[in-house]
Amino acid sequence: MRAQSELQPELLVDNIGKTFESAAGSVKAIDRIDISAKAGEFISVLGPSGCGKTTLLRMIGGLERPTQGDVSIGGHSVWKSRGDKTAGEAVRSLAFAFQDSRLFPWFSIEDNIALPLRLRGEPKDKRLARARELCALVGLQGFEKAQPRQLSGGMRQRVSLARALAIDPRLVLLDEPFGALDAMTRDQMNLELQRICKATGATVLLITHSIAEAVFLGDKVVVLSPRPSHVHAVHEVHLPRPRTIAMQETPEFQNLVRAIRSDIAGYPA
Ligand SMILES: Nc1ncnc2c1ncn2[C@@H]1O[C@H](COP(=O)(O)OP(=O)(O)OP(=O)(O)O)[C@@H](O)[C@H]1O
Ligand SMILES: [Mg+2]
Numbered sequence: 335m336r337a338q339s340e341l342q343p344e345l346l347v348d349n350i351g352k353t354f355e356s357a358a359g360s361v362k363a364i365d366r367i368d369i370s371a372k373a374g375e376f377i378s379v380l381g382p383s384g385c386g387k388t389t390l391l392r393m394i395g396g397l398e399r400p401t402q403g404d405v406s407i408g409g410h411s412v413w414k415s416r417g418d419k420t421a422g423e424a425v426r427s428l429a430f431a432f433q434d435s436r437l438f439p440w441f442s443i444e445d446n447i448a449l450p451l452r453l454r455g456e457p458k459d460k461r462l463a464r465a466r467e468l469c470a471l472v473g474l475q476g477f478e479k480a481q482p483r484q485l486s487g488g489m490r491q492r493v494s495l496a497r498a499l500a501i502d503p504r505l506v507l508l509d510e511p512f513g514a515l516d517a518m519t520r521d522q523m524n525l526e527l528q529r530i531c532k533a534t535g536a537t538v539l540l541i542t543h544s545i546a547e548a549v550f551l552g553d554k555v556v557v558l559s560p561r562p563s564h565v566h567a568v569h570e571v572h573l574p575r576p577r578t579i580a581m582q583e584t585p586e587f588q589n590l591v592r593a594i595r596s597d598i599a600g601y602p603a
Pocket of ligand 1: 361
């Protein structure tokens with residue numbers, strides 16, 4: 335018999351929906367979304383602008399209350415048990431990174447990375463040791479004392495990723511983290527992210543507008559419909575790991591990209 339923890343998904347987005355109410359009227363952003371991820375799985379999410387991807391991430395992360403459904407992380411409900419200890423447990427173990435790196439300009443790189451640990455009250459020597467380890471993990475050795483303005487866009491995104499990993503999250507939520515980068519830097523960051531995911535074993539949910547990036551990184555690609563969104567299609571990616579940039583030229587990769595592109599072309603008018 336397998337242990338219960340192996341059967342239970344690490345992330346379960348269960349029938350979640352969101353309607354925003356304001357003085358100007360109501361906006362149904364998400365009709366209904368179900369997603370499930372096993373521990374260590376990498377889920378890519380694609381969808382048109384405004385379909386509710388950021389809202390979905392915020393509901394998973396405990397930042398935006400859903401109007402229907404719930405999320406559980408490691409079996410702990412994020413919303414049903416809001417306010418009790420188990421809800422705290424669910425969101426304690428996750429980390430966010432966004433399209434803009436959101437670094438504090440007046441903090442050094444290591445202080446930016448160590449910030450979540452400072453907020454948790456970790457002692458200074460321990461958090462700086464961890465920040466240095468993470469600098470090495472994301473390939474930024476030697477930049478520990480630099481200021482964010484001395485770094486390139488790609489390097490700043492690495493800092494943002496390192497900061498997200500500082501708390502050893504079991505779930506990492508990435509909202510178009512590489513959207514602002516040029517194609518070559520983005521390929522490089524995708525390789526780095528793949529390596530980091532393997533090293534940490536975290537479960538990852540990545541929002542992206544790039545079909546190639548979704549396929550390159552994902553074990554599964556979830557395609558959302560236009561607003562009010564639902565899951566339009568799910569594609570399993572069976573390409574071997576570690577994936578290489580050259581794999582993007584293979585028929586398997588290109589067939590998947592084509593299938594996803596045709597899903598998107600098939601949205602209801
Ligand atoms: N706080 C809010 N109040 C009212 N409406 C909102 C709020 N946040 C988002 N919305 C609306 O919900 C819908 C989904 O927004 P969201 O930011 O989640 O989309 P998205 O898929 O992340 O878009 P993009 O790809 O452009 O980042 C949009 O129509 C947006 O206007
Ligand atoms: Mg968004």
